[in-house]
Amino acid sequence: MIAETHTQSTTAAPAVETVVEVRNLVVGTATARLVDGVSFTVPSGRTVALVGESGAGKSVSARALMGLLPAGVEVLGGEILVNGRDVSRFNPRQWRSVRGRELSMVFQNPLRSLNPTMRVGAQIAEAVRLYDPKLGRAGERARVLELLEQVRIPDPERRLFEYPHQLSGGMRQRVVIAIALASNPRVLIADEPTTALDVTTQAQILDLLDTLQAENGMSIVLVTHDIRVAEERAHEVIVMYSGRIAETGRIGDVVRSPMMPYTRALIAAVPSFDVTPRSLLPTIPGRPPHPSQRSAGCAFAPRCPLAEARCDLAIPDVTSRPGNNGTRQQWRCFVTGKTDQPGPTGQAGASEEGEKA
Amino acid sequence: MRRMILARLASGVLVLFGVTLLVYFLVNALPGSVAAVMLGDQATEEAVSELSAQLGLDRPVIVRYFEWMGGALTGDLGKSFTSGQPVSEAILQRIPATAQLTFMALVVAIFGSVLLSVVSLSKPRGVIDRTISTSMFVLLATPNFLLGLLLVLAVAVSWSLLPSSGWTSFADDPIDNLRRAILPTLALAAGPLAMYTRLLRGDMMEQMLRSDYVVTARAKGVSERTIRLRHVLRNSLFPLLTNIGLTVGILVGGSVVIENVFGIPGLGRYLVQSIGSRDAPVVLGVVVIIATTVVIVNLLIDILYGVLDPRVRHERSNS
Numbered sequence: 001m002i003a004e005t006h007t008q009s010t011t012a013a014p015a016v017e018t019v020v021e022v023r024n025l026v027v028g029t030a031t032a033r034l035v036d037g038v039s040f041t042v043p044s045g046r047t048v049a050l051v052g053e054s055g056a057g058k059s060v061s062a063r064a065l066m067g068l069l070p071a072g073v074e075v076l077g078g079e080i081l082v083n084g085r086d087v088s089r090f091n092p093r094q095w096r097s098v099r100g101r102e103l104s105m106v107f108q109n110p111l112r113s114l115n116p117t118m119r120v121g122a123q124i125a126e127a128v129r130l131y132d133p134k135l136g137r138a139g140e141r142a143r144v145l146e147l148l149e150q151v152r153i154p155d156p157e158r159r160l161f162e163y164p165h166q167l168s169g170g171m172r173q174r175v176v177i178a179i180a181l182a183s184n185p186r187v188l189i190a191d192e193p194t195t196a197l198d199v200t201t202q203a204q205i206l207d208l209l210d211t212l213q214a215e216n217g218m219s220i221v222l223v224t225h226d227i228r229v230a231e232e233r234a235h236e237v238i239v240m241y242s243g244r245i246a247e248t249g250r251i252g253d254v255v256r257s258p259m260m261p262y263t264r265a266l267i268a269a270v271p272s273f274d275v276t277p278r279s280l281l282p283t284i285p286g287r288p289p290h291p292s293q294r295s296a297g298c299a300f301a302p303r304c305p306l307a308e309a310r311c312d313l314a315i316p317d318v319t320s321r322p323g324n325n326g327t328r329q330q331w332r333c334f335v336t337g338k339t340d341q342p343g344p345t346g347q348a349g350a351s352e353e354g355e356k357a
Numbered sequence: 358m359r360r361m362i363l364a365r366l367a368s369g370v371l372v373l374f375g376v377t378l379l380v381y382f383l384v385n386a387l388p389g390s391v392a393a394v395m396l397g398d399q400a401t402e403e404a405v406s407e408l409s410a411q412l413g414l415d416r417p418v419i420v421r422y423f424e425w426m427g428g429a430l431t432g433d434l435g436k437s438f439t440s441g442q443p444v445s446e447a448i449l450q451r452i453p454a455t456a457q458l459t460f461m462a463l464v465v466a467i468f469g470s471v472l473l474s475v476v477s478l479s480k481p482r483g484v485i486d487r488t489i490s491t492s493m494f495v496l497l498a499t500p501n502f503l504l505g506l507l508l509v510l511a512v513a514v515s516w517s518l519l520p521s522s523g524w525t526s527f528a529d530d531p532i533d534n535l536r537r538a539i540l541p542t543l544a545l546a547a548g549p550l551a552m553y554t555r556l557l558r559g560d561m562m563e564q565m566l567r568s569d570y571v572v573t574a575r576a577k578g579v580s581e582r583t584i585r586l587r588h589v590l591r592n593s594l595f596p597l598l599t600n601i602g603l604t605v606g607i608l609v610g611g612s613v614v615i616e617n618v619f620g621i622p623g624l625g626r627y628l629v630q631s632i633g634s635r636d637a638p639v640v641l642g643v644v645v646i647i648a649t650t651v652v653i654v655n656l657l658i659d660i661l662y663g664v665l666d667p668r669v670r671h672e673r674s675n676s
Contacts, residue, residue, distance in 0.1 A: 068572055092581065100578035107576075112569040115588050117667055126587075127577040163667040179577060 016043040019186050019219050020065065020103075025078035025088070027057075027064050032292035034060045034073065036243040042187060047213065047220040049230035049251065051266070052240035055288060061240070062189050062223045064088075066105050067095040083186070100127060104180035108192040110172035114164040120175050121160030124148070127182035147178040150215075151208060170201035177208065181216075188212075189221045194229070206233050227266055231255050236327070239263050242288045242299035244315075249329030259319070260331040262300045298332065306335045358663060365659065369652035376648045377429075377641055381422045384637045390414065391438045391635040412438055425641065434645070435638035437631075444642035448624065452646070454524055455616065455623035459608050461538060462545035467601065469546070470553035471590070477558050478565070478585055489554070496551035501611050505544035505618040512540060522620035541619045545611050549604050556600055560593040561585065595666055602658040606651045 020042040027035035035057040042048050050058040063069050065080060067090060080088040082102050090098065099105075107113040115123060124144045128135065135143060141160075148156035151174040164172055173193060180188055190209065194202035210233065213220055222234055230237050230251060237254050239246045239262065247260040258264045265284045286303040295301070301311035311334055319337030323329040331337065392408035393400065409415055413424075428435055434444035473493070477486040496504075513521035520537050527534040565571055565585070574584045613625030620626075624643050631639035663669050 066576055068575055071566055096578045096580065099576055105573075105576040107569055107573060109569060113573045115570040115574070115592070117592055118588070119667075126574075126579065130578050163671070165668055166671060176573065179573065182577070 016046065018042065019044050019083060020221075021079075021081040022061070022065070023079040023081070025061065025064060025080065026076040027060050027069065027073060028076050028291070029072055029074075032290070033076070034243050034291050035064065036291070036294075037078070038240070038243075038245050039078075040238050040245065040248060042219050042221055043236075044186070044219055045213065045217045046235040047209075047222055047233055049222045049224060049234035049237045050240060051224055051227050051230050051237055052246075053225055053288065055242070055291075056240040057243040057291075058223045058225075058240050059191055062105075062191050062221060065187075065189055065221070066099055066103055067092075068099075068105070100130060100180075100183050100185070102185060103187045103189060104183060104185035105189045105191065106173070106176050106180050106193045109196045110169055110176050111164060111196075113176055114172060116164055118163075119160065120162050120164060120167070124175065124178050124182065127179045131183040143182075144178075147181055148175075150181060150212070151175070151178045153178070168201075169197050170204060173197060173201075173205050174208065177205075177212070181212065184216065185218060187219045187221060189223070191223045192225070193222075195225075202229075209233070227255070228270055239266065242294060243291050244299060245332070246300065247329070247331035249331075250323045250325065250327040253323040253327070253329045259321075259329065259336050260300075260333050261304045261306050261336065263331070265303075265305075298334070306333075308335060310334055358660075361663075362656065362660065365652075365656045369649075369656065372652055373645065373648055377426070377645060378422065380641060380644045381425070381637070382418060384632070384635065384640050385418045387632075387635060389635060391637070394634045395439060425638065429641075429645065434642040437639050438636045439631075439634050444638050447627070447639065448642055448646055451622060451624045451627050453526060454621050455609075455612050455625060457527065457534075457538060458541055458545060458615070458621070458623065459605075459612050461542040462549065462608060462611075463601070463605075465542060465546040466549035466553055467597075469550045470557050470597070473550075473554045474557040474561055474593075475585060475590065477554075478561055479582070481562060481565075486558075490558070493551040493554045496547045497555070499547065501544050501548055502614045502618050504547050505541065505615055508540045508544055509619075522618075524619075524621045537619075537621075541615050541621060544618070545608065545615045548611060549608055552604060553597060553600065557593055557597050560596050561589045564589045564592060595662070598658055598662065598665075602655040605654045606647075609647050609650065 018041045022041070023039050025035055025038045026033055038057070038061055040048070050061060052058045060069070060073065064075055065082075067087065069075070075088045078088065079086045082098060087095070087098050114120070121141075121144055124147055125140050128140050128143045128147070132139075132143075144160065145156050148159060153159055153171060153174050159167070159171075159175075164175070167175065177188075177193075188209070193209070194205050197205060206229065209220055209222075212218070222230065224230055227237075227239075234251045236249065237251045238248045239254070239260065241262045247254060247258065247263045254263060255267060258267055262284075268282050269284060271281050284303055289295070289299055289302065295312055297310075297312040297314055298304070298307075298316060301307045304311065316332045316334045316337055318330050318332055320328050320330045390405065390409060392405045392412065392414065396404055396408060406415070413421065425435060432445075434448070436443050437447060440447070473489050477489045480486060509521045512518050519540055521540075524537055525533040568589075571584055571588060574588055575581075579588075609625075612623065613628055615621070616623045616625040617629055624646065628640065628643045630636075631643070
């Protein structure tokens, strides 16, 4: 786990290098915008969580970063800068120079994301060979074993010759992570990496990702529907709603004082141990609008307890206030958004213990 | 694995029993009798019934069936009514031509379908893909005897490239044998080729679009071509294998027609001749051979599944 060692005493922002920058990204089909004008950055060595309910566009955004959009879904506008290069209009050949090199991806269902009829060792070796074709058989094998050890798979020599169905869910996900690590990527995109696993295994896999980040300093984009996972694991959070960004900021700031009503509802819906027994858990009534049927205004307005007439007419501008460690908390809301908002702790850029420690 | 093989063999015996019983009654239900066919249309009724009695045909069908079955179980398939030749000997003479044709057709259909599917999917829904798809549909809808006749007309008659009919055994003259085998092989392979290509292309396309492991391979940076050949084709061969087992019967059935179109002295032509002359022992003998082949091929495919598919292999070794 990473403890944030730098304690700022001044208001100066820490000079964190940006690895990925998404600018005004629009992704969609012929009839609907699944991702509608999304912008965010992934700083080097940090974990950024993309949070939202199903259909919020978080997975589509993550896949767009890899150029792995499903058939019929395309990037319609905006830019995706990976180390300064705009990859959003790349052709398949150009994409192969990015995938598995600068960016790697881990998927939701570890059984389905491995080829059922190929030995685990061969599937990792394939990635190793693509990254370093001159390695030779012995070198490849050594590198595969090294990767299996890196993801803490016991008895790696034996696992080499096993098939995915012979491994447990957690082991399979470790193998998928080993494949993703084969190229020493700068960014690892983890799309709901623990949703298909049981709770204890979930924690182990997330711990593993943290450890790997501490070891080789890669950035992680963690896609999750669970804001608690984001709170435990991420440095920064991007809350998405109906294809748009609802709120972004340092995870501690957003969780402690959410500004956008959707974020507030999302945090209020997290069950806690001090609810009255037999009482109903808090929920957000209604469902998000279908991407092809969004109104001209704020997409959350129909479900929002604070909504006013103007909310249906136009999308609110970004409101921003300083957060901790020189970050900024940003959201879009007419009602809660006013200029010159004070920071969550009252003072801009105040230092604080890392939430993620 | 051994238990599976034994169970399949037992069910195979039941299949053979059922098939022979059915065919025996069908042959006997045909109008006319072998005696009438042998003696010609000038024969008196007395002569016909005398010959029938000589051949033992005056006794009940069920008695004769079990007599035949008793012989068959000891390896004696009886003698042809019309020629007096032992049935097993007559069949052995005719197996090579049929076996060669069906085997060559199967090889053409399998390799052809793999090639066509891979080429099709190099650009899904492109011109080549659509052309291949349409051609396969046309082939699937064309009866194989019609295709055979068209091939004869075009290649043998108009261009005189290959002989139109007749047969030379491979042992006598391999080159002439192959020249004569080309057209019937193509006519026989067309149907299965179309079926396998549609199946294989469809299954590969489905995997390319929906399988998560394909996305993983893309995320590694594997090229589309390598994904098609190394990941997708390999996994799609399993449904193809099942389909081959199911279509072996169709292939053998097709050879019955094709051998008659091309005048090839194989089992199929022999079967048609014997049905015409109501020669029950021969009909039954050929049916037993064909049914046994289908049962054994399907058993072999099941065993092959266990050898090739790691999922089945481990499930079986664990149970």
